[in-house]
Amino acid sequence: MSKNILKLVGSKIRDLRKAKGLSQEQLGEIAGFHFSYIGGIERAEKNISLLNLAKIADALDSEIYELFAYTHSVKISNHSSSKEEEINKILELLSSKNENDIRKARIIIKEVFKQD
Template sequence: MDKEILLRVGARIRDLRKEKGLTQETLGEKGGFHFSYIGQIERGEQNVALLNLARIAEALDVDISQLFTYINLTSNEESQSDIQEIMLMLNQKDPKQIAMAKNVLREIFNNK
């Protein structure tokens, strides 16, 4: 279990980094870390301190909670990836935009 949480958080950081179009080196520079440290975190080799996670989240321009928002990819990885991407997009919007998106989804699914 201990290693699994490191792997999941590391994979989530990697996904967010790639979504932002950042290299390990660029993320390291933004957060004040060596790129090899970022690689160790992403591979689950490094038990990263909470304060360092906060710096990584800031460098990624996401809330620290996003580093722990991952979906267990078991059955349909593509659908799960899409859901995760939608959650990330919504997390970056204001409450009015979220409410609008919710109404759009209701209309789509209630009309079928």
């Protein structure tokens, strides 16, 4: 079984936690877990149960489905890690924005590169 789903959900939890301005310890307190458990989830070291996932979603004031609404990491090629890192940085910036802001960013990028 691939650990990819654990990495994606863990990354989404981390993104939402940071967007709320919470530390792992604060999220753990709210959700009723030790901060090391939260860290283990974010690092894909823990295979979290659905019940615990629901507790974390509640603590983040999110719906459980939002924890699965992640942006896949972009894999360009094995030889372009800096390009991949830059694209993923852009995706991270956009992931916390609303739909209108994302649309504006797309329009700006299209204009800068004159592409459809």
